[in-house]
Amino acid sequence: xxxxxxxxxxxxxxxxxxxxxxxxxxxxxxxxxxxxxxxxxxxxxxxxxxxxxxxxxxxxxxxxxxxxxxxxxxxxxxxxxxxxxxxxxxxxxxxxxxxxxxxxxxxxxxxxxxxxxxxxxxxxxxxxxxxxxxxxxxxxxxxxxxxxxxxxxxxxxxxxxxxxxxxxxxxxxxxxxxxxxxxxxxxxxxxxxxxxxxxxxxxxxxxxxxxxxxxxxxxxxxxxxxxxxxxxxxx
Numbered sequence: 180x181x182x183x184x185x186x187x188x189x190x191x192x193x194x195x196x197x198x199x200x201x202x203x204x205x206x207x208x209x210x211x212x213x214x215x216x217x218x219x220x221x222x223x224x225x226x227x228x229x230x231x232x233x234x235x236x237x238x239x240x241x242x243x244x245x246x247x248x249x250x251x252x253x254x255x256x257x258x259x260x261x262x263x264x265x266x267x268x269x270x271x272x273x274x275x276x277x278x279x280x281x282x283x284x285x286x287x288x289x290x291x292x293x294x295x296x297x298x299x300x301x302x303x304x305x306x307x308x309x310x311x312x313x314x315x316x317x318x319x320x321x322x323x324x325x326x327x328x329x330x331x332x333x334x335x336x337x338x339x340x341x342x343x344x345x346x347x348x349x350x351x352x353x354x355x356x357x358x359x360x361x362x363x364x365x366x367x368x369x370x371x372x373x374x375x376x377x378x379x380x381x382x383x384x385x386x387x388x389x390x391x392x393x394x395x396x397x398x399x400x401x402x403x404x405x406x407x408x409x410x411x412x413x414x
Contacts, residue, residue, distance in 0.1 A: 187219035189392030190412045192399025200230045209402035216245025217413040225249040235273045249276035255297035267305035277302045281312045282340050296324045303330035312336045322365040336394045338373040348375040351383045358389035378407040
């Protein structure tokens with residue numbers, strides 16, 4: 180996959196465990212009628228893993244241009260005897276990015292800091308850019324554990340658990356405070372914010388100097404609302 184530098188701003192949509200391939204195709208058809216890529220803004224879509232390859236093929240054949248994909252997870256192990264796992268090496272020609280350490284993975288699948296570190300290492304070795312999710316309470320331990328991994332392209336996604344659980348976005352001032360802390364613990368890596376980001380509130384996060392973009396959940400499920408967020412990023 181062609182090497183690129185970090186853009187100025189990221190807009191990432193995580194579909195989580197939603198959408199069939201037919202749903203994805205309909206979303207792409209609507210999105211591409213309104214979306215035009217702009218230099219300096221990287222737009223990333225994270226569909227369910229089971230349709231990731233088909234979505235990549237749809238984008239390659241009919242667009243939209245300038246849309247990258249992210250895997251929602253990777254195995255902490257290399258290819259081998261790991262039933263049910265998907266190794267990062269298998270995804271390197273499909274997904275440019277991989278979401279790692281999301282709070283839902285820690286909560287429902289009991290992932291540890293070591294699991295996250297192993298996944299980041301596997302993704303980095305495969306040439307996939309890790310998007311490492313942290314909240315305020317685990318940022319220090321999680322990011323310190325990544326110190327020995329040789330990958331200067333890691334993106335840190337600050338995703339406060341309360342914002343995800345209660346669907347209430349965190350105040351921009353608090354986000355800026357935590358982003359500064361993350362940059363002190365783990366300097367020289369882009370920090371993005373995720374937590375109830377919507378078209379109506381996203382501009383206040385683009386106004387936070389410490390942030391390099393946003394990580395979108397439910398608002399990314401509708402092509403119309405997501406393209407509005409993208410347009411605000413491009414503005």
